Amino acid sequence: MATVRYFAADVDASIDFYTKRLGFVLRQQxxxxxxILDRSDLTLWxxxxxxxxxxxxPDGTVPEPGGWNRFxxxxxNLPALVKVLEGDGVQFRNTMIEGPGGRQVLCMDPSGNVIELFEATQG
Structure with missing residues (x-):
């Protein structure tokens, strides 16, 4: 099991996003x-x-959301999911791209943290 910590500008909005749009379950608040949220073998703090x-x-830097690191x-069916998320107003950093391993797109949670949605090539 992997655990990832994301900084959230609004924890409640992030809970709503991850549970309603990406299939996470709220374990504890x-x-x-x-x-703390769970999805399969991933725990998100x-x-x-x-x-x-x-x-x-110590140098005064304050941790903040965003950046390029992602899970x-x-x-x-990535195209269908993208269409639903776009209809819900979810923001994307790019358009869906396709490579030898499959298709991917980068969406953002309400705080600007990046999530890569990936559909593997069949076969």
């Missing part, structure tokens, strides 16, 4: 600043602005 993980580093969710 600690007020407005921390939540969402840390809000006042979570202990969001405290400034990958393998899906079936």
């Amino acid at each position: 600690f007020g407005p600043n921390m939540a 969402l840390a809000g602005r006042h979570a202990s993980a969001s405290r400034p580093m 990958v969710i393998e899906v079936e």
